[in-house]
Amino acid sequence: xxxxxxxxxxxxxxxxxxxxxxxxxxxxxxxxxxxxxxxxxxxxxxxxxxxxxxxxxxxxxxxxxxxxxxxxxxxxxxxxxxxxxxxxxxxxxxxxxxxxxxxxxxxxxxxxxxxxxxxxxxxxxxxxxxxxxxxxxxxxxxxxxxxxxxxxx
Amino acid sequence: xxxxxxxxxxxxxxxxxxxxxxxxxxxxxxxxxxxxxxxxxxxxxxxxxxxxxxxxxxxxxxxxxxxxxxxxxxxxxxxxxxxxxxxxxxxxxxxxxxxxxxxxxxxxxxxxxxxxxxxxxxxxxxxxxxxxxxxxxxxxxxxxxxxxxxxxxxxxxxxxxxxxxxxxxxxxxxxxx
Numbered sequence: 001x002x003x004x005x006x007x008x009x010x011x012x013x014x015x016x017x018x019x020x021x022x023x024x025x026x027x028x029x030x031x032x033x034x035x036x037x038x039x040x041x042x043x044x045x046x047x048x049x050x051x052x053x054x055x056x057x058x059x060x061x062x063x064x065x066x067x068x069x070x071x072x073x074x075x076x077x078x079x080x081x082x083x084x085x086x087x088x089x090x091x092x093x094x095x096x097x098x099x100x101x102x103x104x105x106x107x108x109x110x111x112x113x114x115x116x117x118x119x120x121x122x123x124x125x126x127x128x129x130x131x132x133x134x135x136x137x138x139x140x141x142x143x144x145x146x147x148x149x150x151x152x153x
Numbered sequence: 154x155x156x157x158x159x160x161x162x163x164x165x166x167x168x169x170x171x172x173x174x175x176x177x178x179x180x181x182x183x184x185x186x187x188x189x190x191x192x193x194x195x196x197x198x199x200x201x202x203x204x205x206x207x208x209x210x211x212x213x214x215x216x217x218x219x220x221x222x223x224x225x226x227x228x229x230x231x232x233x234x235x236x237x238x239x240x241x242x243x244x245x246x247x248x249x250x251x252x253x254x255x256x257x258x259x260x261x262x263x264x265x266x267x268x269x270x271x272x273x274x275x276x277x278x279x280x281x282x283x284x285x286x287x288x289x290x291x292x293x294x295x296x297x298x299x300x301x302x303x304x305x306x307x308x309x310x311x312x313x314x315x316x317x318x319x320x321x322x323x324x325x326x327x328x329x330x
Contacts, residue, residue, distance in 0.1 A: 066218045105191040105203040122214045140194035
């Protein structure tokens with residue numbers, strides 16, 4: 001009888017164990033959000049502007065090799081009927097999730113209504129494994145200054 | 154009476170402070186701010202450091218992804234990156250910065266060995282050139298196209314590949330004031 005009590009208490013106590021990880025990755029904090037598309041295990045799309053959430057999505061990801069290097073092509077679709085002038089930036093990571101030290105800049109592109117645009121990139125070191133593509137509405141210091149100008153009508 | 158006046162002044166101060174607009178993110182009195190190096194802001198239709206990076210990266214990646222370079226496998230041939238030629242209408246472009254971006258990408262790839270232009274033992278030479286064309290419109294409008302081009306040659310002079318990248322800058326109408 002005592003054994004049954006101990007088993008029940010043990011079972012109940014395990015239910016008190018807090019869950020501090022999602023997807024078995026204890027060091028990565030995963031927030032429930034709709035700005036990140038993780039349809040592919042090695043690539044993710046981040047919609048970095050509020051207006052783009054639900055308007056663009058990752059439709060296809062292909063990985064290949066070029067000699068010792070990884071090559072990826074990511075296709076993004078405009079799900080809306082608007083014409084977007086956007087910027088994208090990609091960051092490669094190695095298999096452990098460390099960012100590959102690469103000089104990346106925002107690149108401009110236009111996404112016509114319902115159109116699919118593909119971006120090809122090469123992981124510039126053989127260690128490159130995964131990819132994060134961030135897309136946003138064009139922004140820089142001068143655009144930001146213009147938007148926040150109190151005299152702007 | 155004095156207390157009422159003081160309360161009124163304080164309340165007015167609080168109310169007026171709420172009228173202050175969202176201040177600009179510039180750095181204090183100097184009005185200078187540090188910006189993200191990846192941002193693509195332009196004050197004129199000229200290339201910035203971020204543009205150098207994009208052009209160099211685009212063309213170098215095209216070269217690394219090509220069949221000619223894939224064939225090298227793990228052989229890591231010795232390669233000379235010849236001096237970058239400036240064929241634009243702007244003599245002040247810092248060609249060395251573009252050159253350094255290219256060598257950085259090539260070296261990090263690990264698929265080749267870069268040797269100095271004075272080396273006598275090498276297999277390939279990459280000749281590169283930056284060119285531009287410019288169109289002027291009314292009211293100060295400008296359209297400037299930049300092209301960076303690589304040509305991969307063997308020591309016998311045979312061309313093994315050619316890759317290019319384009320970047321177009323547009324300058325809008327000058328404002329009336």
